Amino acid sequence: MDDSSMVGGAAIVVALLTEAGKKMVTPVSEQLGLALGDLAGIYRFYQNENLGKVFTRWAEWRGDKPPLSQEDIRKVLPLLRLAAEQSDGDLQVRWAALLEHTVTSEGALPSFGQTLSQLTSEQAKFLDRLFALVTQPTGRVSEYSPGRTPLEHTSLIAIYDPSINTGVNPAERQIYKDILTEDQLENFAKLDRAELIIQDLERLGIIVQEKTSEPDQYFEIPRAVGGYIVDSTIAGKRVPLHRDRPVVHSRFSLSPYGLSFIRAVSPTKV
Numbered sequence: 001m002d003d004s005s006m007v008g009g010a011a012i013v014v015a016l017l018t019e020a021g022k023k024m025v026t027p028v029s030e031q032l033g034l035a036l037g038d039l040a041g042i043y044r045f046y047q048n049e050n051l052g053k054v055f056t057r058w059a060e061w062r063g064d065k066p067p068l069s070q071e072d073i074r075k076v077l078p079l080l081r082l083a084a085e086q087s088d089g090d091l092q093v094r095w096a097a098l099l100e101h102t103v104t105s106e107g108a109l110p111s112f113g114q115t116l117s118q119l120t121s122e123q124a125k126f127l128d129r130l131f132a133l134v135t136q137p138t139g140r141v142s143e144y145s146p147g148r149t150p151l152e153h154t155s156l157i158a159i160y161d162p163s164i165n166t167g168v169n170p171a172e173r174q175i176y177k178d179i180l181t182e183d184q185l186e187n188f189a190k191l192d193r194a195e196l197i198i199q200d201l202e203r204l205g206i207i208v209q210e211k212t213s214e215p216d217q218y219f220e221i222p223r224a225v226g227g228y229i230v231d232s233t234i235a236g237k238r239v240p241l242h243r244d245r246p247v248v249h250s251r252f253s254l255s256p257y258g259l260s261f262i263r264a265v266s267p268t269k270v
Helices: 003-017 019-032 039-046 049-062 070-083 089-104 111-117 121-135 153-160 182-203 256-265
Strands: 207-220 238-254
Touching: 049 070, 049 089, 070 089, 070 111, 089 111, 089 121, 089 256, 111 256, 121 153, 121 182, 121 238, 121 256, 153 182, 153 238, 182 207, 238 256
Parallel strands: none
Antiparallel strands: 207 238
16 A cells, blocks of 8 residues: 555544544645546555554544644654554553654654554553652652653563562572462563563663662771760761672663653654
8 A cells, every 4th residue: 555545544444433534634635636546546545454443543632623633744744654563552542642742743763663663552551650650759859861860670570560479589489489379470571571572672772771789798897896986977878888799789770762662653742
């Protein structure tokens, strides 16, 4: 299906389903001279039910805004083929949001469509929860830019599914593998799923991981040794021990790309 067929077909379906859709796309179709009466073209479009649903959602999103211009259509054309492949209702809403963001914002990147095409509904909903958490007001001054506050790995897992509780340190999973209960095995399966989701979001550049290392033990300088009072400038300080055995910690945060992407495809106007 070529681009003209997709736009023309979308105009027909939306016009049939909503008055808002008719007002949105029919003027553009007329300007472009699309053959809206071409039965073969209509038939081909009806085979692509997904795109019709995305356009219907988009029409609802736009409401009373002016009809799309030819320039608007030109901007979204590269996204339509990918949008047409999406049959999940939740993700279709996000495609509608991305199409609207593309025609109304200068911050839309061409890669947003490729990224959205690789997300599952499960991942998208996880990102909604993560975005809501890191952008909520805290009332405190932070050294991090809005939305970039890092989270511990355990916090990220809890955001994905707060019910996950293996009862065993995952690092010791192999040690206890022969005595794990059915419930623990089920929780480990959910944990594996969460890890897979997080790693995939890292692959897409939406989430970034920062690793830091620190000594595994500290010694705190006492305030008094025997009958002597320790200099107050050093008393209470923690001195790292075992520098040859550092402990590696991972913290995760949304990348600048991830924040922009989530805003662009959010089913609510953020």
